[in-house]
Amino acid sequence: MSDLLGYKNKRVIVSGCFSGMGEATARLLLDQGAEVxxxxxxDCALDLASFHNVDLRDPASIEAGVAAIGGKVDALFNCAGLPQTCPPMDVMKVNFIGTRHLTEQVLPLMGPGSAVASISSTGGMGWSRRVPVIMGILQTRGYQQALDWCEANKDTVAEGYSFSKEAVNVWTMLSGAHLIKKGIRINCTMPSPTQTPMMSAFEAATPAEVLQAATQPIGRRSTPEEQASALVVLNSAAAGFINGVVLPVDGGFMGGVATGQVDLSAIMRRAAG
Structure with a gap:
């Protein structure tokens, strides 16, 4: 049971490893004996097996980064992201379009028993109400088609953040059904507010009442390490039958909303007023 998670000597890729949840994920994987x-x-300061500068806003950069790593890949952790204070199209490129493209480049390097885990957000919790719309971007093929769809649907994209995270959620569930036929699992997490360097951007763009509501019922923000643990477990051997799951990692927030103990709609109305 000493290697329950099964990462020793496994080759893994972590995007967004410079700071926040991605950096915490890379550190935890190193502690588990993975080749990261x-x-x-x-630039990332961790002692990794390799590091490559990649811009998820540029498909050629993504392709070059994956090609430089090469070889067999046992797990991919999609941790890179931008907040809603960035230009909407940049947010869409990094949070969904580039993340999907990166995953599509890595999948040919993966075999049975490998896994993908992505970071979504409780900001994408409204996905279930917009599945037909979200399927529009999911039905695109390739980086440019997805970007063209966004340019043609700017009202839907809006500030980019919520829609990009909704897209990650539905893409995860959709992909799980066919990737598992190849023995590859894919899941994602929905973190509640987490104390990372990006939090200052969320504080600037989101009413304090809304951020505070999203920390209920636990009453605090999570740490990057707490979010990293969930990602590492999802991609581990211990989670070998978990697939196509959108996992809230939120101290009970989603449960509180579903059972009426957290009335987010009332909070939103007060914030708007």
């Missing part, structure tokens, strides 16, 4: 390869727009 990092991708990020900014």
């Amino acid at each position: 390869h990092g991708l990020d727009f900014k």
Whole structure:
């Protein structure tokens, strides 16, 4: 039972490893004995097996980064992301379009028993009400088609953040059904507010009442390490029968909303007023 998670000597890729949840994920994987390869727009200070500067806003950069790693890949952790204070199309490129493209480049390097885990957000909790719309972007093929769809549907994209996370959620569930035929699992997490360097951007763009509501019922923000643990478990041997799951990692927030103990709609109305 000493290697329950099964990462010793496994080759893994972590995008967004410079800071926050991605950096915490890479550190935890190193502690578990994995061979960690990092991708990020900014340089990473961790002692990784390799690191490559990759811009998820540029498909050629993504392709070059994956090609530089090469070889067999046992797990991919999609941790890179942008907040809603960035230009909407950049948010869509990084949070969904580039993340999907990166995954599609890595999948040919994966075999049975491998897994993908992505970071979504409780900001994408409204996915179930918009599945027909979200399927529009999911039915695109390739980076440019997805970007063209966004340009043609700017009202739907809006600020980019919520829609990008909704897209990650539905893409995960959709992909799980066919990737498992190849023995590859894919899941994602929906973190509640987490104390990372990106949090200052969320504080600037989101009413304090809304952020506070999203920390209920536990009453605090999560740490990057708490979010990293969930991702690492999802991609581990211990989670070998978990597939196509959108996992809230939120201290009970989604459960509170579903049972009426957290009335987010009332909070939103007060924030707007």
